[in-house]
Amino acid sequence: MLDQETARERALEAAEELFYSRGIQAVGMDAVRNASGISLKRLYRLFPSKEELVLEFLRQRDSRWQRALASYVDAQSRTEERIAAVFDWLYKWFSEPDYRGCAFINSFGELGAVSPEVAEQARHHKKAFHDYLAGLVRASGRPAELADQLALLAEGAITTAAIFGTPEPAHQAREAARFLMHTHPGPDLPELRR
Amino acid sequence: MLDQETARERALEAAEELFYSRGIQAVGMDAVRNASGISLKRLYRLFPSKEELVLEFLRQRDSRWQRALASYVDAQSRTEERIAAVFDWLYKWFSEPDYRGCAFINSFGELGAVSPEVAEQARHHKKAFHDYLAGLVRASGRPAELADQLALLAEGAITTAAIFGTPEPAHQAREAARFLMHTHPGPDLPELRR
DNA sequence: ATGTCGCGAGAACGATCGTTCTCCGATGGT
DNA sequence: ACCATCGGAGAACGATCGTTCTCGCGACAT
Numbered sequence: 001m002l003d004q005e006t007a008r009e010r011a012l013e014a015a016e017e018l019f020y021s022r023g024i025q026a027v028g029m030d031a032v033r034n035a036s037g038i039s040l041k042r043l044y045r046l047f048p049s050k051e052e053l054v055l056e057f058l059r060q061r062d063s064r065w066q067r068a069l070a071s072y073v074d075a076q077s078r079t080e081e082r083i084a085a086v087f088d089w090l091y092k093w094f095s096e097p098d099y100r101g102c103a104f105i106n107s108f109g110e111l112g113a114v115s116p117e118v119a120e121q122a123r124h125h126k127k128a129f130h131d132y133l134a135g136l137v138r139a140s141g142r143p144a145e146l147a148d149q150l151a152l153l154a155e156g157a158i159t160t161a162a163i164f165g166t167p168e169p170a171h172q173a174r175e176a177a178r179f180l181m182h183t184h185p186g187p188d189l190p191e192l193r194r
Numbered sequence: 195m196l197d198q199e200t201a202r203e204r205a206l207e208a209a210e211e212l213f214y215s216r217g218i219q220a221v222g223m224d225a226v227r228n229a230s231g232i233s234l235k236r237l238y239r240l241f242p243s244k245e246e247l248v249l250e251f252l253r254q255r256d257s258r259w260q261r262a263l264a265s266y267v268d269a270q271s272r273t274e275e276r277i278a279a280v281f282d283w284l285y286k287w288f289s290e291p292d293y294r295g296c297a298f299i300n301s302f303g304e305l306g307a308v309s310p311e312v313a314e315q316a317r318h319h320k321k322a323f324h325d326y327l328a329g330l331v332r333a334s335g336r337p338a339e340l341a342d343q344l345a346l347l348a349e350g351a352i353t354t355a356a357i358f359g360t361p362e363p364a365h366q367a368r369e370a371a372r373f374l375m376h377t378h379p380g381p382d383l384p385e386l387r388r
Numbered sequence: 389a390t391g392t393c394g395c396g397a398g399a400a401c402g403a404t405c406g407t408t409c410t411c412c413g414a415t416g417g418t
Numbered sequence: 419a420c421c422a423t424c425g426g427a428g429a430a431c432g433a434t435c436g437t438t439c440t441c442g443c444g445a446c447a448t
Contacts, residue, residue: 022307025219028435039396050436105353106303112357113216113294122357149370152350152363159299159349163306163316169346176343179377180370222405233426244406
């Protein structure tokens with residue numbers, strides 16, 4: 001018999017895989033049951049409703065995503081390379097065979113108008129990403145507007161890569177980011193300082 | 195009695211309003227019937243299935259969107275101003291009270307994994323936008339990669355404005371676009387040519 | 389061994405959805 | 419005036435979904 005914690009983990013694992021790959025409304029609780037091996041009764045004891053399961057899926061995805069990005073970026077020490085690493089990580093992400101865009105953008109488009117909690121999760125996730133970028137930009141001594149612009153490039157790359165099924169937008173965004181960083185030179189680009 | 199053509203128009207009008215504002219799966223055919231005043235029987239004679247109605251909604255939205263953008267941009271004659279006008283038009287669009295992002299990104303996230311035709315419509319729409327930008331960039335004598343980058347900025351602004359509910363991303367994207375245009379100077383920016 | 393409790397398997401239930409059908413009134417041609 | 423045809427309103431149907439309930443088995447305490 002599975003203890004409560006691992007049952008919860010397996011349920012969320014299956015939910016993440018299914019919701020992300022097929023969309024939320026296209027996946028019934030029966031599909032989560034079949035994929036996870038957790039009975040409906042137990043699913044409903046762990047999560048009082050499908051909406052709660054969806055929200056937990058989004059919360060888990062948010063923290064995993066942030067952790068994966070940060071641990072990749074942290075391998076770089078110079079701040080420009082850390083910023084560039086964000087786009088390299090995006091390239092890696094886009095190259096995964098079952099990449100299907102940003103789960104939060106997708107959920108927002110599907111349920112944002114009908115579920116305020118889903119909309120709030122999307123805002124939270126995007127704000128966290130923006131704040132993370134803002135921290136990197138700030139550490140490089142550049143103005144805050146650069147973080148806004150880099151965030152737009154990243155978001156655009158995420159949806160363009162999803163719709164066209166190619167990771168190339170990550171490279172295009174990285175190039176654009178490089179140019180924008182040069183127009184906002186920071187103290188660690190001495191060759192561009194005047 | 196409504197002739198077939200105006201019945202079709204009213205049905206599509208109601209479908210566009212409902213699908214865009216609430217999402218596709220959240221809108222039943224009964225809601226389209228109530229909003230349009232077109233009976234179910236007639237709806238199903240005009241569109242053999244909900245999927246066909248959805249696809250027609252997307253096709254109509256695509257051509258309207260392209261027309262609205264182009265007619266706004268065409269008010270400018272200098273090519274830099276035409277490119278900047280793209281982002282000004284986005285600002286206007288984002289400021290509409292019922293703005294809820296790009297119908298194609300939303301539909302792709304909701305149904306792209308389950309309906310190849312919907313995914314194809316999204317690709318078609320995004321490719322048309324990219325091609326349009328590429329034409330503007332080309333006319334300004336700048337390299338094609340700039341069009342890729344501007345497209346990413348625009349896409350990022352579209353989703354960011356939707357999720358945060360503010361039109362500001364259009365201005366941020368416009369600023370970034372200005373910088374990128376300066377790093378790719380064209381023949382109509384003589385003061386920057388060397 | 390017996391009784392009890394918790395659990396999984398899956399049936400069941402009520403709601404909703406896409407789609408079709410029935411009924412009936414209106415319309416137009418002769 | 420009469421008949422045939424069309425269309426609207428909405429009931430009906432079958433499928434699916436979220437959620438709950440029933441049943442029966444196995445574990446564990448005494």
